[in-house]
Amino acid sequence: MRYIPNSPAERAEMLRAVGLETAEDLFSSIPADLRLRAPLDVPAALSEPELLAYFDRLAAKNAAATRPSFLGAGAYAHYAPTIIDALLQRSEFFTAYTPYQPEVSQGTLQAIFEFQTLVCQLTGLEVANASMYDGSTAVAEAVLMAERVTRRRKVIVSPALHPEYLHVTETYVSHAGIRLEQAGFDAATGQTTLTDAAALDEQTAAVVVQSPNFFGCVEDLQALADAAHKVGALLVVCVTEAMSFGWLRAPGACGADIVVAEGQSFGVPLSYGGPYVGLFATRERFARQMPGRLAGVAYDKQGRRGFVLTLATREQHIRREKATSNICTNEGLIALAATIYMETLGRKGLQEVAHQCAQKAAYAARQISALDGFALPHSAPRFNEFVVRAPAAAEDLLRRLAAERNITGGLALARYFPDRPNDLLVCVTELNTRAEIDALVAGLKELTA
Amino acid sequence: MRYIPNSPAERAEMLRAVGLETAEDLFSSIPADLRLRAPLDVPAALSEPELLAYFDRLAAKNAAATRPSFLGAGAYAHYAPTIIDALLQRSEFFTAYTPYQPEVSQGTLQAIFEFQTLVCQLTGLEVANASMYDGSTAVAEAVLMAERVTRRRKVIVSPALHPEYLHVTETYVSHAGIRLEQAGFDAATGQTTLTDAAALDEQTAAVVVQSPNFFGCVEDLQALADAAHKVGALLVVCVTEAMSFGWLRAPGACGADIVVAEGQSFGVPLSYGGPYVGLFATRERFARQMPGRLAGVAYDKQGRRGFVLTLATREQHIRREKATSNICTNEGLIALAATIYMETLGRKGLQEVAHQCAQKAAYAARQISALDGFALPHSAPRFNEFVVRAPAAAEDLLRRLAAERNITGGLALARYFPDRPNDLLVCVTELNTRAEIDALVAGLKELTA
Amino acid sequence: MTSKATPHVTQNEALIFERSQAGRQGYRLPPLDVDETPLDELLPAHLRRDDDLAGVPEVSEVDVVRHFTRISTWNYNIDLGMYPLGSCTMKYNSRLNERVARIPGFANLHPLAPEADAQGALEVIYELQQHLSEITGLAGVSLQPAAGAHGEMTGVMIIRAFLDARDGVGDGDRPRRNVMLIPDSAHGTNPASAHLSGFTVKTIRSTPEGQTDLAHLRELCAAGDVAGLMLTNPNTVGLFEQSITEICRIVHDAGGLVYMDGANMNALVGWARPGDMGVDVIHLNLHKTFSTPHGGGGPGSGPCCCTAELAPYLPVPRVVKEGERFRLDDDYPQSVGRVKAFHGNFGMHLRALAYILTHGPDGLRDATEAAVLNARYIAHGLAPDYDKPFAAPPMHEVVFTDKRQGRKGVHTLDIAKRLIDYGFHPMTIYFPLIVPGAMLIEPTESVGRQELEQFIAAMRAIAKEAEEDPDLVLNAPHTTRIGRLDEAAAARKPVLRWRPTEQAATA
Amino acid sequence: MTSKATPHVTQNEALIFERSQAGRQGYRLPPLDVDETPLDELLPAHLRRDDDLAGVPEVSEVDVVRHFTRISTWNYNIDLGMYPLGSCTMKYNSRLNERVARIPGFANLHPLAPEADAQGALEVIYELQQHLSEITGLAGVSLQPAAGAHGEMTGVMIIRAFLDARDGVGDGDRPRRNVMLIPDSAHGTNPASAHLSGFTVKTIRSTPEGQTDLAHLRELCAAGDVAGLMLTNPNTVGLFEQSITEICRIVHDAGGLVYMDGANMNALVGWARPGDMGVDVIHLNLHKTFSTPHGGGGPGSGPCCCTAELAPYLPVPRVVKEGERFRLDDDYPQSVGRVKAFHGNFGMHLRALAYILTHGPDGLRDATEAAVLNARYIAHGLAPDYDKPFAAPPMHEVVFTDKRQGRKGVHTLDIAKRLIDYGFHPMTIYFPLIVPGAMLIEPTESVGRQELEQFIAAMRAIAKEAEEDPDLVLNAPHTTRIGRLDEAAAARKPVLRWRPTEQAATA
Ligand SMILES: Cc1ncc(COP(=O)(O)O)c(C=O)c1O
Numbered sequence A, B: 001m002r003y004i005p006n007s008p009a010e011r012a013e014m015l016r017a018v019g020l021e022t023a024e025d026l027f028s029s030i031p032a033d034l035r036l037r038a039p040l041d042v043p044a045a046l047s048e049p050e051l052l053a054y055f056d057r058l059a060a061k062n063a064a065a066t067r068p069s070f071l072g073a074g075a076y077a078h079y080a081p082t083i084i085d086a087l088l089q090r091s092e093f094f095t096a097y098t099p100y101q102p103e104v105s106q107g108t109l110q111a112i113f114e115f116q117t118l119v120c121q122l123t124g125l126e127v128a129n130a131s132m133y134d135g136s137t138a139v140a141e142a143v144l145m146a147e148r149v150t151r152r153r154k155v156i157v158s159p160a161l162h163p164e165y166l167h168v169t170e171t172y173v174s175h176a177g178i179r180l181e182q183a184g185f186d187a188a189t190g191q192t193t194l195t196d197a198a199a200l201d202e203q204t205a206a207v208v209v210q211s212p213n214f215f216g217c218v219e220d221l222q223a224l225a226d227a228a229h230k231v232g233a234l235l236v237v238c239v240t241e242a243m244s245f246g247w248l249r250a251p252g253a254c255g256a257d258i259v260v261a262e263g264q265s266f267g268v269p270l271s272y273g274g275p276y277v278g279l280f281a282t283r284e285r286f287a288r289q290m291p292g293r294l295a296g297v298a299y300d301k302q303g304r305r306g307f308v309l310t311l312a313t314r315e316q317h318i319r320r321e322k323a324t325s326n327i328c329t330n331e332g333l334i335a336l337a338a339t340i341y342m343e344t345l346g347r348k349g350l351q352e353v354a355h356q357c358a359q360k361a362a363y364a365a366r367q368i369s370a371l372d373g374f375a376l377p378h379s380a381p382r383f384n385e386f387v388v389r390a391p392a393a394a395e396d397l398l399r400r401l402a403a404e405r406n407i408t409g410g411l412a413l414a415r416y417f418p419d420r421p422n423d424l425l426v427c428v429t430e431l432n433t434r435a436e437i438d439a440l441v442a443g444l445k446e447l448t449a
Numbered sequence C, D: 001m002t003s004k005a006t007p008h009v010t011q012n013e014a015l016i017f018e019r020s021q022a023g024r025q026g027y028r029l030p031p032l033d034v035d036e037t038p039l040d041e042l043l044p045a046h047l048r049r050d051d052d053l054a055g056v057p058e059v060s061e062v063d064v065v066r067h068f069t070r071i072s073t074w075n076y077n078i079d080l081g082m083y084p085l086g087s088c089t090m091k092y093n094s095r096l097n098e099r100v101a102r103i104p105g106f107a108n109l110h111p112l113a114p115e116a117d118a119q120g121a122l123e124v125i126y127e128l129q130q131h132l133s134e135i136t137g138l139a140g141v142s143l144q145p146a147a148g149a150h151g152e153m154t155g156v157m158i159i160r161a162f163l164d165a166r167d168g169v170g171d172g173d174r175p176r177r178n179v180m181l182i183p184d185s186a187h188g189t190n191p192a193s194a195h196l197s198g199f200t201v202k203t204i205r206s207t208p209e210g211q212t213d214l215a216h217l218r219e220l221c222a223a224g225d226v227a228g229l230m231l232t233n234p235n236t237v238g239l240f241e242q243s244i245t246e247i248c249r250i251v252h253d254a255g256g257l258v259y260m261d262g263a264n265m266n267a268l269v270g271w272a273r274p275g276d277m278g279v280d281v282i283h284l285n286l287h288k289t290f291s292t293p294h295g296g297g298g299p300g301s302g303p304c305c306c307t308a309e310l311a312p313y314l315p316v317p318r319v320v321k322e323g324e325r326f327r328l329d330d331d332y333p334q335s336v337g338r339v340k341a342f343h344g345n346f347g348m349h350l351r352a353l354a355y356i357l358t359h360g361p362d363g364l365r366d367a368t369e370a371a372v373l374n375a376r377y378i379a380h381g382l383a384p385d386y387d388k389p390f391a392a393p394p395m396h397e398v399v400f401t402d403k404r405q406g407r408k409g410v411h412t413l414d415i416a417k418r419l420i421d422y423g424f425h426p427m428t429i430y431f432p433l434i435v436p437g438a439m440l441i442e443p444t445e446s447v448g449r450q451e452l453e454q455f456i457a458a459m460r461a462i463a464k465e466a467e468e469d470p471d472l473v474l475n476a477p478h479t480t481r482i483g484r485l486d487e488a489a490a491a492r493k494p495v496l497r498w499r500p501t502e503q504a505a506t507a
């Protein structure tokens, strides 16, 4: 393929038409000493078949992409109905710009409005925005918003929050004068505790907790909400496995004030970590403190209903440094994928997929815990992820599972928690067949025999 | 996925609305004894992931689809720009019906009109139709048309016509009272001869010849046309490798009266033989004798230009048994693929691809003919296919090439010509790299050493 | 219920030839990696292309993408809504099946690949044959025909070959059974296919109730020269042929065979089987009943199914199973021969098989039920406003006429065009020919109740307009980028291709 | 030249919630293949979802496909034509790159896959880093930021960290350089990102010629508290900052660093490199300059590139090459930390790399040249009818104003809306803020001359209309399915989600 439509001859004519002689003349406003003399040192142009061969060769080196896997920890392999990608690939959606001109962007705007509504329904909250970059930045923005809402600068964060999310949050708040403090952790249940957190006081802006948490344990959100609200703090709930919305009580219904989530589970390819989509929902009264874009209903002179981007006064275009966030481009197309997924699976399907995930994970957990030397250190209820304590170093075990059994067995927690050398985090979704689970169990058994 | 939108509840309500009680009532007009009692003996419904797994398993059994190949003989592996399939997959094109309602079918109609024009330009003729099923049925229809035009019933067919095309033609004309007779064949040049064909006389409706012919040899169309015209017969030229249009003199310019071709080379996947698309072009004065649909220019009351299906009086809808053909549904979407291909490659690209095919084939032919014991039996000029006479049985040789070198080396002519045990037909396209060609040559050499 | 149609701005677009600019390029090839042979050594000058492909456009990739994206938006299509073309069975085209057809192991498989290395493809064909045999109740199946008419031709040629063998006639030496009986309601391809196979067509009348006239059938059969009957069932007015068993008996007793046009199988799948009715040969339209996309006029696929007795006459090669292996078998000396190169429209076979496997036995039966119910719902909804020529309840499609509206000078064509303004593709019009001003409506199972009601409401609104403001209907459509085109003028002086001169005319 | 726009019939479509019908299903799952555990053993009742997902729609697959296909047709998009949004660089989105991003070996790769089994993906990231470094002339690159603003935040945080280290300031104990200078013409994300990183924003004036006011810059730098400058170059009025070298010197001499907003790199790629100008940090918008699709508002990708001196402060992990292996390296103690989970928007990295490899060095240079030429052609074509506030020849985009049309009461918004009737998406309006009634036009290299001329003709026709029939322009658009929407009312009483009650309102 080639990108540039105009032929060299046409371009020469156009140059003459604007009164120039050479292409160089177009760049006369760049001081001569700054103009590049040598050609860029990038590879020579490739034709279409050559380009595809190049990427096929690289893709073939990603062995992990093509074998049974029990990796979760913030990115989940769920089935994506074929229609999602077919619809995303309509130029009308994927090549359109941000819908600043509503008369020629109603398709995108209506889809955003549906996305916002669905996010409200799943999180159990009243307003949701048009998306954030991903779950990790959404947590960080939630913390910043909690500060704006409460005007308090201490935030208590669960140690069971995804370590990369925590890291991102630390980066985001490092210049906002916000202090992050750790909540407690009950190693037996695997849940977050606030009791020993004397930290929770009238200076606390928010308590941030993930559920199911990084170790797969379901938190008692109602209890955490009560504790937070008692001191006037907000409860921020983070969900990395959005599929759990179909199974667990809505965080909003448990008292959460801000719910953020990673929406990748809803029909979005793993794609080595991105693009994904951040979900962000809160209570009506905090709407004007929200980051990100919002689509809303509007009517024309004839009273016809349409949709527009609204409450832009919160945003940087108008507010500049006083904006609620610096976000501009968000994850529109990925939010659309999630919207199509939620609508295709629908009320029943979202619950049925969640049910299958939970059941298959329960089956896997049962089988593994029955193995000699293996244990499940945490007792709390879980959705589709759980920690396994192996009788040997998890990293070696996983390496051998991959090499000898062609299975990606999960995540070695040592990657984030050096003090947990034998622990691995196992995730099971509706796509993991019983045969795959049994092969994992057999592998764990035989490789530790 | 599921196909049926209405829920069981909705369907029950609708039944009631039309005054029925059970679904069975809908079929009351079918005599009870004819109604199926037992469920159909077909497999139980599969979910999307199960269905994909099923077909992936079958696809994996088609080893020939994934290795370097030198198979041609009527189906050619050329590169298809990615935009072709992307555009075909727009619902506006692939889910639309035949454009009988022009006001809501202008996209399809304009594309057909462009297709007809491009076919005229490539074949060097004046009118072309909206497509035939494929090249083989197009030849058969051309023979039937020649009879309509000349009112003569003898047709002389080149022995170098694709054997399957000949077979199809025999089937088609078997009830039309048309006699097919063989033209001569010069084994040294590999070309068709008419000299010894006393058969060519005033009873002859047409001479049918393929060029490049089945053995890859380019025919001298001008000479054949002159001979045919001398006795008032038509020259029907068949082209199985449409890419040759970019390299060889247009058949129309050589005197051909009807040109038919298989259009698969123009961006259409091999797909185990179909769907492909038949090209059909002829002289203006024969237009009303043509089979198949035709799109033409039309104007509305305001003088706006549009396109419609026209000259329908030739067709079965109106003419019934007196129609020029029984064809109704043709290969619309494949014709669209070919149209996009021809327009994307364009005037220069079609010639450049043809040039690369011819050059690579020449290189391969040179290398192979230099091998001990190998010969190229035919001396005529060729495009991208040629016959190789091996020192051993071609079938064994090809079987070993596949098994031991993972190369599909070509076609054993014995498949159609038992008297040619050692001959194989080799095809080279722009997609065969020099490395592949060299591997083929090395394989032929070593396996016959 | 918000109105289904709304006007909106669309892009205009000229012909690609009018867009062409010398020197533009949309492609790039890998560099030629072999040493070039001088052209003169390869090809003498007089055989060479010498016009530099004059007239073929020169455009960029962006030009091509915008060109086709723009013109595509002028098409109505299934993904936009109901496509109620009677006899055409415009049902939903699953994207999943498109994906299946594009699996490289199928898409890149050469038709002449060694059988041993194409077992997966042969299995697909074999499996589909088995399922179609079960669905039709007929033992022999060939997937070679490329469309319905092609399947018809194949089927009647099989009848021809069988009768000749049975009656011991060689080419023209002894009198042949040469008459093919075809109802006046049949689709035009039926007589055309019969003619192509050397038969003389005789037409059977339909009764006022829309059934085959048995008396007339008996009378025609009496002549003794009847080779067979081509019947569509349900017939083209959407009614099941009540006496189908009797009809088959009459034809068989007269020494003929019964061919069934399977275009309307969407009314029967899972509920009744042609084989059980006495039908000898049938063609199916995979692009109708089995949802392979119509593609703006094709590709189709028209499998031919027949009784075990006729199976030896099916086209060759046939796909057979031996143990666990599949192979192509050419060894059928009585075969009618080949009707198409290679193996038929394989890409469509993949989609149809995916359709069957996704439905399963219950799903197939449900789909038929839903399709008939939808048609019945429309029949019910339109009866108050439109003339329904046949009293009997319809199967999967229903025919109405413009009789009432005609009094105001509003005819079927006008009603069809006005439907466009309401956001619907018109129904099939003026077919079948036996029903003056026919409007043949087939919703298929792919339409939800809401849209059926929108359709009924639109049709009723048009009936009202015909009464109150006929001109509104007579001048429809009013919302499309072009109005009704002068088809008569187009046929009188046909312009069938672009020519440089045309350019001026269109500037 | 046929007119580019034409009216046509379009489908209307309600919200999916208004389409929902209890009991409809669009999915089917494989049967659960493990023995079920009683729910009570898995999850206590009070933790369970108890609302049966009330409100979530129940629709079929056909419903979903028709729903999104219909609403999609209400969007303008690049494949329909020129998308002249200044500053947004709406260039052609290659389908080839979409295909590359969908290769299963990439699309199905988990972000936490063992490095040894993800070497292909790491190589993609590494290669893209190398090429972006070459293109910007800056040594350090991180692909972690998800969009431009994200890259800005990352970049200014790097400046923050570097200065603190250099000046030896810990948290708040010693006075910090807290001032970030930003031109009044800058995009809103610049001050917002600076603020997010703890800086105080001071605004620099632009000169009447549309250049940074050096005197003002010197004056502000004199204060001694300047941490840096955020500059867009070419700036947001499409002019190259002639004194860029001097500007960088001034800031550097004042102890600050220079951040460049790379949103306008489409004017420079292959012709000039920020690194050679004295820029310390820059972000790129892969979704602008490198053609990754905008997707109706994202995803984007905003790589951050910086000098070798600043590289230690880039986000972690970084992708490094050791021999022939690639790995993630967390060991950068001075890093600003992580700005996003995992590895950034990898899918966009694939597309951008494909874009660079398809162009090659000459192609990249050509594209820039073509983009600037197209903008210059428009500047030339519109000058007779529209006020061009800056005399200097523009680079890749040009700004005009509504000054002349304003006299008739026709303003930028009206002109923009009227463009829709001519078949074009409006240009960027009212940005930059320093230009009253700004119309910022960026054609990009993806537009052919023919369409540029259609655009110029449309704009000139609108200018004429503004003179002769202002109301026509004031009430535009006239061809879309909805007219101008009351955005003020929408913001006053925001309705941000559907609720059952809303249904009535819309029936
Ligand atoms: C009743 C009937 N018979 C035969 C055909 C011909 O089928 P095809 O168009 O696939 O050749 C059609 C379709 O148009 C039809 O409706």
Ligand SMILES: Cc1ncc(COP(=O)(O)O)c(C=O)c1O
Binding pocket: A327, A328, A329, D087, D088, D147, D148, D149, D150, D187, D189, D190, D232, D236, D261, D263, D264, D285, D300, D301, D302
């Ligand atoms: C000049 C300029 N800077 C920064 C941005 C922000 O980039 P993004 O929208 O990718 O966050 C934009 C894009 O809107 C821009 O035009």
